[in-house]
Amino acid sequence: MLLEIDNLKLLYGRIEALHGISLHVEQGEIVALIGANGAGKTTTMKAISGLHAISGGSIRFDGTDVSRLRADLRVIRGIGQSPEGRGVFPGMTVLENLEMGAYTRRDKADIAKDLAMVFDLFPRLHERRKQAGGTLSGGEQQMLAVGRALMTRPKLLLLDEPSMGLAPKLIQQIFEIITRINEQGTTILLVEQNAQQALSRAHRGYVLETGRIVKEGTGQELLHDPAVKEAYLGVA
Amino acid sequence: MDFAELVRGFPELTTTGLVQGAIYALIALGYTLVYGVLRLINFAHSEVFMIGTFGAIWTWAAFGLDSNSGAPSVGRSLLLIALAIVAAALLSGSVALLIEVTAYRPLRRRNAPPLAFLITAIGASYALMELMGTLTQRRQIGSPALLPADTLFSIGGWSVTPVQMLTLSVAIIMMVGLDWFVNRTRFGKGIRAVAQDANTAALMGVNKSRVIALVFVLGGLMAGVAAVFSDMKSGNTRYNIGFLLGLKAFSAAVLGGIGNLRGAAIGGIMLGLVENYGSALFGSQWRDLIAFVVLIVLLMFRPTGLLGESLGRARA
Ligand SMILES: Nc1ncnc2c1ncn2[C@@H]1O[C@H](COP(=O)(O)OP(=O)(O)OP(=O)(O)O)[C@@H](O)[C@H]1O
Numbered sequence: 001m002l003l004e005i006d007n008l009k010l011l012y013g014r015i016e017a018l019h020g021i022s023l024h025v026e027q028g029e030i031v032a033l034i035g036a037n038g039a040g041k042t043t044t045m046k047a048i049s050g051l052h053a054i055s056g057g058s059i060r061f062d063g064t065d066v067s068r069l070r071a072d073l074r075v076i077r078g079i080g081q082s083p084e085g086r087g088v089f090p091g092m093t094v095l096e097n098l099e100m101g102a103y104t105r106r107d108k109a110d111i112a113k114d115l116a117m118v119f120d121l122f123p124r125l126h127e128r129r130k131q132a133g134g135t136l137s138g139g140e141q142q143m144l145a146v147g148r149a150l151m152t153r154p155k156l157l158l159l160d161e162p163s164m165g166l167a168p169k170l171i172q173q174i175f176e177i178i179t180r181i182n183e184q185g186t187t188i189l190l191v192e193q194n195a196q197q198a199l200s201r202a203h204r205g206y207v208l209e210t211g212r213i214v215k216e217g218t219g220q221e222l223l224h225d226p227a228v229k230e231a232y233l234g235v236a
Numbered sequence: 237m238d239f240a241e242l243v244r245g246f247p248e249l250t251t252t253g254l255v256q257g258a259i260y261a262l263i264a265l266g267y268t269l270v271y272g273v274l275r276l277i278n279f280a281h282s283e284v285f286m287i288g289t290f291g292a293i294w295t296w297a298a299f300g301l302d303s304n305s306g307a308p309s310v311g312r313s314l315l316l317i318a319l320a321i322v323a324a325a326l327l328s329g330s331v332a333l334l335i336e337v338t339a340y341r342p343l344r345r346r347n348a349p350p351l352a353f354l355i356t357a358i359g360a361s362y363a364l365m366e367l368m369g370t371l372t373q374r375r376q377i378g379s380p381a382l383l384p385a386d387t388l389f390s391i392g393g394w395s396v397t398p399v400q401m402l403t404l405s406v407a408i409i410m411m412v413g414l415d416w417f418v419n420r421t422r423f424g425k426g427i428r429a430v431a432q433d434a435n436t437a438a439l440m441g442v443n444k445s446r447v448i449a450l451v452f453v454l455g456g457l458m459a460g461v462a463a464v465f466s467d468m469k470s471g472n473t474r475y476n477i478g479f480l481l482g483l484k485a486f487s488a489a490v491l492g493g494i495g496n497l498r499g500a501a502i503g504g505i506m507l508g509l510v511e512n513y514g515s516a517l518f519g520s521q522w523r524d525l526i527a528f529v530v531l532i533v534l535l536m537f538r539p540t541g542l543l544g545e546s547l548g549r550a551r552a
């Protein structure tokens with residue numbers, strides 16, 4: 001098991017946002033985490049990457065307990081994230097943003113190879129490589145955030161709403177790329193509002209409701225679950 | 237208003253203004269670096285500078301030189317200045333790091349509100365000032381004469397002394413070096429990343445605490461260099477020298493656009509020149525008033541300062 005979360009609790013001040021969630025991700029999987037606004041999806045991502053301390057439970061990654069590890073050290077262990085809102089460094093060029101992804105890595109040849117791979121996935125980023133991140137369009141920033149996370153060469157890639165703000169055609173494209181990244185060997189935990197796409201691409205999925213996991217199953221099971229259909233797929 | 241005085245003294249006013257401006261600029265960089273990364277005005281930075289002025293004088297004293305000694309040979313003077321620069325920079329850098337580690341870091345750990353940082357900054361500033369005041373019996377301490385006071389070269393009416401030349405050259409080297417470090421090196425990239433988005437920087441594997449410590453040390457180094465030249469320019473120092481100089485350097489940083497390295501450099505130089513020209517025009521008793529009035533007026537028209545970008549956005 002690559003990622004194993006057990007009874008995870010997290011407090012924002014005195015308010016508990018996660019009330020003990022458990023989930024796991026196997027090597028090679030795409031796992032989708034879906035839920036309404038404010039359910040706690042981003043919070044779960046922050047707990048996994050270490051941006052917010054947890055108040056209970058545990059997070060095991062690749063065989064070790066990382067619950068109390070600093071965020072930057074979790075990156076070195078192999079947890080890469082494309083955060084909600086993209087987090088593009090506005091004053092850095094596209095290329096510099098991508099190089100930031102390789103901040104902890106030393107092997108120049110390896111980095112160059114990954115850079116070529118990212119440019120291959122997102123040719124648009126190559127065209128714009130000298131442009132400041134802050135001047136990219138929303139969709140381009142999204143590509144940059146995903147590409148930059150790949151530059152950390154993650155064992156586990158956390159994607160927080162990669163389709164947010166994208167045109168329908170681009171949404172299709174980004175999900176195809178997610179599948180491709182996965183086929184090239186990267187395990188993915190995917191948070192999405194676009195439950196239809198996410199569940200049809202994912203091996204398994206979890207449904208999060210106000211800080212609790214209320215349902216889990218394979219992507220297909222959840223896709224055909226009446227309650228999920230009604231709540232998240234917009235079909236009565 | 238005495239325009240004749242301004243015109244007659246223009247070359248000299250420009251040189252001395254540039255020298256004073258270079259000192260402001262070097263100090264201003266420390267304010268702007270810390271602000272860029274933490275959005276914190278480190279008021280204790282003025283004392284980081286002040287302790288550097290003593291560091292230089294103590295270094296010279298260790299070689300038996302005080303304000304009454306005759307000037308050593310040029311070669312020996314340059315060596316002594318170089319030693320003082322290293323010593324003062326290291327001392328100021330260490331003090332800056334100490335302030336960060338003992339005063340600010342614990343606050344960050346506890347997620348303290350901005351006001352707690354502000355009060356801590358003011359508290360640390362006064363504590364250091366009082367500490368040095370007590371240690372030195374609040375006396376003014378003279379600095380030895382090191383380089384000959386005569387003219388190094390002059391073009392037309394424009395003459396430059398060795399100390400002025402050295403101040404400007406070293407200041408430029410330090411500023412270009414810092415700019416290179418922040419824009420071109422891996423550590424510099426880490427600094428810019430934290431300045432632009434600290435959380436995302438952590439997701440790239442940047443150790444935020446280390447970046448913050450680095451930024452305090454860099455600012456301290458710059459202030460230490462400024463301190464040596466301040467000693468040589470004014471011939472002495474005092475425990476409270478940081479107060480007005482720090483305030484002006486901070487103003488220079490705001491003038492240039494706080495958080496922007498090149499802005500701090502430009503702001504410092506501008507402030508040095510403007511207060512010099514202004515005091516020729518209105519009388520030297522108005523110097524400090526002019527400096528701050530210019531700041532206030534300029535901010536009315538350009539609220540974010542001359543260059544007005546954050547450290548993170550500043551690009552080569
Ligand atoms: N920094 C914070 N301080 C206090 N409360 C927070 C903070 N961040 C999130 N919350 C609260 O925690 C809950 C979960 O938020 P979270 O961002 O994880 O939701 P989400 O599932 O990602 O929603 P969305 O789909 O809108 O992105 C919400 O009720 C939110 O208001």
Ligand SMILES: [Mg+2]
Nearest residue numbers: 041042043084
């Ligand atoms: Mg979210």
